[in-house]
Every structure is written in C-alpha cells, then in structure tokens.
Amino acid sequence: MTDQSQPATITVNVLTSLSQIAASDWDACACPEAADGGRPVDPFTTYRFLKALEDSGSVGPRTGWEPRYLVAERDGVPIACAPLYAKGHSQGEYIFDHNWAHAWERAGGHYYPKLQIAVPFTPATGRRFLTRPGEEATGISALTQGAIEFAVQNDLSSLHITFCTEDEVKAGVQMGLLPRRTQQFHWLNDGYASFDDFLASLSSRKRKNIRKERAQAQGFGGTIRTLTGDAIRPEHWDAFWTFYQDTGARKWGTPYLTRKFFEIAHDTLRGDIALVLCERDGLPVAGALNFIGRDVLFGRYWGCIEDHPCLHFETCYYQAIDYAIAQGLARVEAGAQGEHKLARGYLPAPTHSLHWISDKGFSDAVARYLEGERAAVDEDIEILTAYGPFRKSAQEEQP
Secondary structure, three states, X not given: OOXXXXXXXXXXXEEOOHHHOOHHHHHHHHOHHHOOOOOOOOOOOOHHHHHHHHHOOOOEOOOOEEEOEEEEEEOOEEEEEEOEEEEOOOOOOOOOOHHHHHHHHHOOOOOOOEEEEOOOOOOOOOOOOEEOOOOHHHHHHHHHHXXXXXXXXXXXXXXXXXXXXXXXXXXXXXXXXXXXXXXXXXXXXXXXXOHHHHHOOEOHHHHHHHHXXXXXXXXXXXXXXXEEHHHOOHHHHHHHHHHHHHHHHHHOOOOOOOHHHHHHHHHHOHHHEEEEEEEEOOEEEEEEXXXXXXXXXXXXXXXXXXXXXXXXXXXHHHHHHHHHHHHOOOEEEOOOOOHHHHHHOOEEEEEEEEEEEOOHHHHHHHHHHHHXXXXXXXXXXXXXXXXXXXXXXOOOOOO
C-alpha cells in the first residue's frame, strides 16, 4: 500500500532518440496549447520538428549535435522535457560563445563537448523547459538540476540554454544560472489592416524607400506567391534545396540541414510552413522559408539562383509582413543579425539565454563580462529604436 502522504518522486531520464518517448507525451509538455488541434505557440519544439531533424541526420553522430533529450517523470508520467544536445562545437547556435571556448582552451582546458538546451539552427525565442500546465516550477527545477548533474557526471565544461523566454531567465537566475541578453529584429503588428496601413505609420522618406524597393523587386520579370500546407508540392522543395545550399555554403561552409529534412518536412511539417517562391518563366529563381506559430511568423531561410534588385527584401521581409497582416499575426521574427532590417520596419528586440559553467573562477569572469554586455545591448536597442523608420509625431506628413 502506497503512503499517499509522501510526495511522488521526480526522476529525470536522458534519451538519445525521440523514438524513446511517445509523441503525445512529448507534445503534452511542448505544446499543450495545441491539444485542441490549433497551432502551437511555435512549431520548433514539437515532436514532429525535432524528430525531422533527428530522422534526417541533421542532428546526430558526426554533426556536433548529439541528442540527449531530458524527460522528467512523476510516477512514470512525463511532466517536463527539454531538447538537450551534447555539442562538439559552437556552430548553429546564433548566441555564440566562441570567445569563451578560446579562453578556456588557452587556459589548458577542454571546452567541448558542452551541453546545449536549444532548437538546433533556429534563432527563435520560445520555451526551452517544456512542461505540462501547472508543472512549470517543478519541471524547470528538475530539468535544470538534471542537466547540471549530467554535465558534472560526464566532466563537461558548461550548459547553455539559448533563445529561452524571459520567465525562464527569471527562474534560471534564481537557480544560479548566468543570464545573457542579445538582440535581433522583429516586426510588430499594430493592428494594421493592410501593408499600406503599415506604411502610413512610417516617416515619409522611409515610406517612399519601401515603395521603391517593392516596385523594383516585383518588376523582376516574374511572380511571387506564398504557399502553405498542401499547396506546397515536392518539386518546390527541389527548388528550395538549391536555394538553401547556395546560402548555406556562403554563410556556414556546409548547410546545416540535409536534403532529407525537407523531404520529411513535406510529409510532417508543411502545415507549419509558409514558403515564398519567386518564379520567372515558370521556374523558381528565389525563395524564403517561414514557419508559422500561433501568433508569430518566423523567418528562417532564403536563397536564390538569380540576383535581382531588392528581391531579397521583398521575399524575406515585405512578403512576411503581408502574410502576418492577412493572418492577423502579432509579429514577424526575422531571424538573427541584420541591422538592414531596421529601415524595413523591423525593430530591435532583446533575446535571452542562460549559462552554467563548471569552473567557478571562469564562471565569475563570464558573469562580469555578461553584466557589461547586457548594458551595451540595452543601449544599442535604445539607440537603434530611436533610428527606426516610424513617424515621430502624428503631425508628420501622411501619404
């Protein structure tokens, strides 16, 4: 007979494959808001997205992203989970720690492997400690302690939780983790009824520049359309793979995602995708891949096989705004980096991460660095926002 007065024990297990947990159990933690068939807040921590990365070989042996998924259970029932990876490098993270690694190794240590709670190759803010509703405090505590214990047992240098939420940062700081603040650019939907409505909120000069860019781009000699769900066909992935390879080779040397990822995405993820295709003479010449969240459109990849003036801006930024307005989405997250996004209506927004470092002296040094970095990031956000394209007063010239 069980003593009901004793609290149930929480156990944390490490899985090397998502095949070791049922999709329903993972998604009950990752996206409980989608249980009624609606969209998840973001698709990136869903079972189907992470499984596509794993099954396609985009993560796994010899990629530098070795799955070590954490699952916290009470009485055998998963109450929390986290996409944890053992990292052999710092690629594909977008909140970078290269300088920390160099300093660690100059001191004679081995920074890699390290642990990373993240969505691989995806600089999009979202929950990283995935919990069933009502289990937030217990789940975050159990997963954090489990990850640190795993790092200590395996003599690993550090644990990093990237692109997490502000609430997770607050909880992590209370548990002794180091907070880091970075930035990227987001477009915010102020209840616009149309793209022209958005343009009316901009200064006259910026408004004219955007209209000029859109006219140049749309005059490239073809058509631009956005495809979602069943409108996306296998041949569209053939074209986009060519675009993605070109961009990946120039940015990273080797593209992060495999061709098989896009094949799996067609089967399991196309309902989460808005694919912008630019076609000329019936052939795709450029494209942008977006993922659709409950209230957010996440811009991810772009590529082309022909260069046309302003087509990048149109495909990645203005088409995304058009889509967000039409669908009533609250914002567009345009991915990492790119101050050129500012002139196109995307404002700086803070992004967050948490860090645990095994060596006390090195941890103290990083903490001092992060304090100064946070102040610099806040100042940059303030300055860049002031230089934004929006009208400074209601009296400024209207279109």
